[in-house]
Amino acid sequence: MELADILAERAVLFCTGVKTKRQLFEELSTRASEISGLDTSDILGAITSREELGSTGLGNGIAIPHGKVVGLKSVMAMFARLDQPIEFDAVDDQPVDLVVLLLAPVGAGADHLKALSKVARLLRTESVVSLLRYNDDPAELHAILTAPDEATNAA
Template sequence: MELADILAERAVLCCTGVKTKRQLFEDLAARAAELTGHPAVDILNAITNREELGSTGLGNGIAIPHGKIAGLKGVTALFARLDEPIEFDSVDDQPVDIVVMLLAPTGAGADHLKALSRVARLLRTEAVVDELRRIDDPARLYATLTSPVTTHYAA
């Protein structure tokens, strides 16, 4: 599974003015609703319910919130680069500015885990994360996230 298989260019956001995790989740849920046709409230509830089990903030300013949505056609990713890091209750207590939200159909265990693994591997690559933090254009972020060079790092 390549990131380009689950991440549409319209799913890449540069977020300005986001102050809280809740606000970020609301913004991402609204965009995910546009992309998937599922109600934003259902997406927000799925992400929030998963987050209540434990923070998806991995450390190093990175978070991968995720959830399962009944009736979703396939795994869907959204990427957000925040202009200012926000508190996220991350494992290292550092604020977050790089976010990949993953949504998967209910019952899509293997595909959901493959997507989580792929994204986590990519975002453990310091050169990729540094590049993502330098870019403030959604089209360039998408190109970086899905380029053969970037995906080579995550292989």
């Protein structure tokens, strides 16, 4: 599974003015609803419920909130780069400014896990993180995230 298969260009956001995790989740849920056609509250409920089990803040300013949503047909991703880091209860207690939201259909265990693994691996690449962190153009952010592995490894 490639990120290009699940991350539409319109699912990449540069967010300004987001101050809290809740506000971020609402923004992402609204955009995911527009893209998927599913109800915003169902998406928000799925990611909020998962977050209550434990923070999806991985450290180094990165978070991968995720959830399973009834009615979703396939795994989808969204990316948000925040203009100002926000408190996220991350494992390293550092604020978060790079967020990949993953949504999966209920019962999509293997695909969901493959997507999580792919995103986590990509965001462990310091050169990629650096490119993401210092760019605010959604089209360029999408290109960075969906570049073939060889291109991101050479970055």
